[in-house]
Amino acid sequence: MSRFKHGWWLLALAIFIAYPLVETNPAYTTIGIFTLIFMACATSWNMFSGYSGYVNLGSAVFYGSGAYTMALFANHLHMAGNGDLFWLVPLGGVVASIIAIPVGLVALRVRRHTFVVITIAIFFVFQLSAINFSFTGGTSGMQLPFIPWFITNYNVPFYYVALGIVVFAALLSAVVRRSRFGLQLLAIRDDEDRAAGLGVRVFAVKLTGFALSAFAVGMGGALYAMFIGQIYPQFVFDPIFDISIALMAIFGGLGTFIGPLLGALVLESTQQLLTLKYSNGSLYLIIFGGVFLIVILFMPQGVVVAIRDAWARRAARRDGRVTVGATVNPGATS
Amino acid sequence: MNGTALIHSIIDGILTGSVYALMATGLTLIFGVMNIINVAQGIFVILGAYLSYALSVHFGIDLFVGLAITIPTLFLVGIVVERVFLSRIKGPEKVVMSILVTYAISLVIEGILNMVFSVNYVELQAWYVDRSVRVFGYWLPYIYLLGFALAVVLLGALYFMLYRTRFGASVRASLADQTSAALVGINVKNVSTICFGIGIAVTAAGGMIYGATNAFNASSSYDLISRLLVIIVLGGMGSIGGALAAGVFMITVEDMVSVIWGPVWSSLTFFLILVIILSVRPQGIFGKLEARLA
Numbered sequence: 001m002s003r004f005k006h007g008w009w010l011l012a013l014a015i016f017i018a019y020p021l022v023e024t025n026p027a028y029t030t031i032g033i034f035t036l037i038f039m040a041c042a043t044s045w046n047m048f049s050g051y052s053g054y055v056n057l058g059s060a061v062f063y064g065s066g067a068y069t070m071a072l073f074a075n076h077l078h079m080a081g082n083g084d085l086f087w088l089v090p091l092g093g094v095v096a097s098i099i100a101i102p103v104g105l106v107a108l109r110v111r112r113h114t115f116v117v118i119t120i121a122i123f124f125v126f127q128l129s130a131i132n133f134s135f136t137g138g139t140s141g142m143q144l145p146f147i148p149w150f151i152t153n154y155n156v157p158f159y160y161v162a163l164g165i166v167v168f169a170a171l172l173s174a175v176v177r178r179s180r181f182g183l184q185l186l187a188i189r190d191d192e193d194r195a196a197g198l199g200v201r202v203f204a205v206k207l208t209g210f211a212l213s214a215f216a217v218g219m220g221g222a223l224y225a226m227f228i229g230q231i232y233p234q235f236v237f238d239p240i241f242d243i244s245i246a247l248m249a250i251f252g253g254l255g256t257f258i259g260p261l262l263g264a265l266v267l268e269s270t271q272q273l274l275t276l277k278y279s280n281g282s283l284y285l286i287i288f289g290g291v292f293l294i295v296i297l298f299m300p301q302g303v304v305v306a307i308r309d310a311w312a313r314r315a316a317r318r319d320g321r322v323t324v325g326a327t328v329n330p331g332a333t334s
Numbered sequence: 335m336n337g338t339a340l341i342h343s344i345i346d347g348i349l350t351g352s353v354y355a356l357m358a359t360g361l362t363l364i365f366g367v368m369n370i371i372n373v374a375q376g377i378f379v380i381l382g383a384y385l386s387y388a389l390s391v392h393f394g395i396d397l398f399v400g401l402a403i404t405i406p407t408l409f410l411v412g413i414v415v416e417r418v419f420l421s422r423i424k425g426p427e428k429v430v431m432s433i434l435v436t437y438a439i440s441l442v443i444e445g446i447l448n449m450v451f452s453v454n455y456v457e458l459q460a461w462y463v464d465r466s467v468r469v470f471g472y473w474l475p476y477i478y479l480l481g482f483a484l485a486v487v488l489l490g491a492l493y494f495m496l497y498r499t500r501f502g503a504s505v506r507a508s509l510a511d512q513t514s515a516a517l518v519g520i521n522v523k524n525v526s527t528i529c530f531g532i533g534i535a536v537t538a539a540g541g542m543i544y545g546a547t548n549a550f551n552a553s554s555s556y557d558l559i560s561r562l563l564v565i566i567v568l569g570g571m572g573s574i575g576g577a578l579a580a581g582v583f584m585i586t587v588e589d590m591v592s593v594i595w596g597p598v599w600s601s602l603t604f605f606l607i608l609v610i611i612l613s614v615r616p617q618g619i620f621g622k623l624e625a626r627l628a
Contacts, residue, residue, distance in 0.1 A: 055430050106609055110616040113371065113429050117567045118612055121605045124560055128602040239556050243437055250434060254427075285445030292438040296431065297422050 013167070020159045029155040031272040033227060036162035037220040038268040040169040042248040042260035044220075047173040048213035049246070050255035051182060052206060053189035054112055057242045058103075058119030061126045062214040064237035065099050066092030066221030068130065071142040071231055081145035086161055089222045096218020097211045104210040108203065111192075120242070127237035141232035144225060158227045165223065169216035170261065176212070177257060185209050189255070217245075244268075247288075251295055253302025262304060342472055343593040347586030349478040350547065352485040355581030357540035357558075358565040359492065359574055360533035366509040366572030367529045370420055370432035374440035376559030378534050380552055381443060382408055382541025384451055387458055397460050397542050398480070404538040412534030415439060416527045440555065447552040455549040463546050481543035488539055489578070492532070496574070505529060509572060564608045570618035580618075 016036075020029050041063065049056045069092040074085055107118045130136045147154070176182040184205045187195035196202045225231045244267070252263030267288070274284050299306035361375045382404055389400040419439065423431045457463075462476035469479075496502040507515040508525050516522045544550065544558070565584055569576025584604060592600035612618070 053427070053430070055433070057433075106613050110612060113571065114567055114612070114616065114618075116371065116430070116433060117563045118609065120560055121564055121567075121608045125602060125605045125609065128605070132598050132602060239560075247434065247438075282445040282448035285441045285448070289438040289441030289445065293419065293435065293442070296435055296438065297419065300425070300431065 016163055016166075017160075020156050024152065026151060026155050027276060029159055031269055031276070033155060033158050033162050034272055035265060035268045036159065036166050037224055038244070038248060039261050039264040040162070040165040041217045041220045042245050042252075042264040043166070043169040043173050044213045044216035045245045046249040046255065046260040047169075047176055048185075048209040050249055050260070051177070051185040051189060052209055054108070054206065054210075055116050055246060056119050056210075056213075057116055057246060058107075058121075058123035058126075059214075059217055059245050060237050060239070060241040061103060061119075061123050062096035062100060062217040063221035063224070063241055064126060064130065064233070065096045066218030066223075067225035067231050067236040068136060068142070069095040069218070070222035070225040071144055072135070074144050074226075075142065079145055081147040083157065085145065085147070085226050086157070089161060089165075089219050089226070092222025092225075093215040093217075093219035096214040096221070100211040100214035101207065104207045108206045108210060120239075123237065123239065123242060127233055130233035130237055136233065139233065141230060141235075144229050144231070146229065147226075158223065161223055162220075165216055165219050166261075168219075170257075172212065172216070174257060176209075181205065181208070186255075247292055250302060251292065253304035256302065256304050259302050259304045263302070338472075339593050340590060343589040344586055345472060345474065346478065347589035348582055349474070349482040350589075351582035351585030352489075353481045353540055353543045354561065354565060354585050355578045356485040356488055356536050358562050358569070358577040358581045359489065360536040360540075361562050362566040362569065362572055362574060362577040363505075364530055364533040365566065366574075367505060368420070368432075368526045369429055370423070370436070370530075371429060371563075372436045372530075372533065373433055373559055373563070374415075374436040374443070375533075375537060375562055376555035376557075377440040377443045377447075377552070378408060378411075378537040379541040379544055379558050380447065380550060380555045381411075382538035383458065383545030383550055384447060384541075385538065386542040386545060387451075387456055390458060390460070397458055397546060398484070401539055401542060404542065405535050408538040409531045409535035412531040413527055415534070416530040420530065421523070421527070440559075444552045444555065451552070453551050453553070455551050456545075457549045458542065458546040460546065475547075477543070477546050481547070484539055484543065488536060492536070495532075501525075501528075561604065564605065568608055568611060568618050573618070576618060 019032055023029060023032070041059065045056065045059050048054065070085070070088045073079070073088050073091065079085060079088075103122055107115055107122060110118060131139055136142065149157075176185070184195065184200045184202075187198070187200055188202055188206065192202055221236060225236065245264075248263035248267050249260040250263070251259075251267055252261065253259030271284060271288065274287070278284075295303065357375065357379055361372060364370055364372045364375075385404040385407060386397050386400050389395040389403060390397055395403070419435055420432065423435060425431070460477075462480060464475075466473040466475045467479070468474075494502075496505055504515070504520045504525050507518070507520055508522050508529075512522050515525075548554070561584075565580045566577050568584065569578070569580035584607065587607065588600045588604050591603045595603075
């Protein structure tokens with residue numbers, strides 16, 4: 001069973017690897033890159049917020065930090081516009097994780113509801129700082145070294161690096177989920193006081209999870225900066241990014257492993273396609289908001305769990321047993 | 335920078351802060367009674383502003399007279415939104431779910447407003463918007479004074495309703511403890527619906543003043559909601575007096591910083607104050623410890 005399951009993952013990976021070889025139109029490989037970046041970020045976000053229940057609506061802090069790390073280092077080290085810039089991508093992750101520590105020291109002192117609000121406030125501190133300080137280039141943003149690759153192949157290296165970040169984020173999320181540390185995060189979600197009473201060092205666990213989850217988001221931001229070639233504070237520190245990541249994870253299934261991957265894959269590629277075809281942002285807002293309302297009100301545990309429950313009910317009916325109802329998977333944690 | 339400018343900024347801060355206090359009171363009332371963080375509050379303020387805009391541009395109705403239409407309209411919108419969407423949210427993750435549901439609602443309204451009114455910035459116009467009056471040697475715009483008066487009247491009405499009526503007693507009981515309130519025979523469900531309606535209705539007044547003092551479009555709601563959230567967290571979530579004090583305090587500080595260091599730093603200080611205060615007092619200035627929020 002387990003080997004069979006891994007087979008499906010390898011198949012999915014093979015499809016993702018084959019995509020830019022089959023689809024060579026740069027407009028569509030660009031969609032692929034953005035989708036992969038969001039898959040990595042949503043998975044990483046879920047690794048902290050989904051497992052611990054502390055919903056972070058300021059993850060753009062990490063994304064923007066990664067993007068500015070890329071821009072600042074590339075400019076100050078006078079790097080040339082070539083593949084060497086990819087070495088700054090993991091550095092973006094490291095910087096984001098380091099920034100997550102003081103942010104977490106402040107934000108994680110409070111309980112969940114206030115945490116949500118304080119992450120929004122910290123997000124604005126970062127966005128406004130990026131706008132106001134001079135070393136970030138202010139509102140005019142920062143330019144990155146021009147990469148003189150040929151247009152038809154420009155996207156391909158970015159795509160595979162983005163895929164690498166997704167694999168990294170997914171593996172990290174899976175490892176954390178199966179570890180003692182992951183169980184401690186889940187215990188905090190279920191009952192923080194009891195977890196503390198049972199000897200979980202809740203603050204240290206939360207802070208570690210928070211910093212770990214910043215890493216892939218920072219890498220995503222760095223790759224985004226390099227790919228776009230020009231960053232502005234309001235686009236890398238974007239409140240829509242904060243909420244999109246959360247929506248994607250919850251759309252797929254909060255706290256599940258596959259949910260955020262699937263949620264980001266579906267929502268981000270749809271958004272990009274709609275923008276490409278209709279370029280009507282307002283219509284997208286209405287559709288996105290409407291779909292999300294329907295999902296959250298009728299499938300509050302996310303699409304993945306809803307499908308799995310429906311599947312289990314069907315299987316049960318076929319076996320001639322009594323319908324097991326919607327409680328097949330009460331915790332939505334696998 | 336001189337003393338006069340500083341005193342002027344304090345007066346301005348108190349006048350405009352009272353309007354923020356009004357909008358934040360609606361938000362904190364909703365949280366206190368229903369355990370819902372309504373992140374759509376910002377877009378409702380903008381919706382209120384656009385309603386006043388439509389009434390004044392298309393029908394020539396005065397902004398303050400128009401409130402007689404916009405306040406009941408938004409009250410009804412609030413009732414419908416609560417009944418159709420928010421009353422369905424249940425379970426242990428209710429607060430988190432409420433953030434996401436109200437955010438989705440806010441996206442839908444933002445999209446509709448963009449389509450109807452376009453993304454160009456507009457500002458509400460009336461004779462009192464651009465004129466000032468001299469009070470004790472300071473020039474104060476009429477709209478600030480009128481906004482202050484409106485906020486005081488509405489907050490007074492809200493106070494009267496909460497502390498002098500039977501319905502108010504039910505609301506306060508629901509704020510204190512929902513289970514016990516239900517046990518003594520209060521219909522918490524209806525109280526919640528009406529509270530949500532009231533919480534949204536105040537945004538019609540807040541939105542009108544906001545629209546008359548700022549150029550706005552639908553995406554101004556992000557700036558608004560972040561400020562309102564900061565105010566209610568600082569005041570202690572669910573504390574009405576806290577929201578009032580924090581609203582006036584924060585906007586005054588922001589105006590003072592804007593005079594002392596320049597406007598680009600004022601919003602940054604706003605959020606930094608929150609971060610610093612919460613590091614020292616995680617429950618907010620007026621909040622109780624989070625026993626029931628845990």
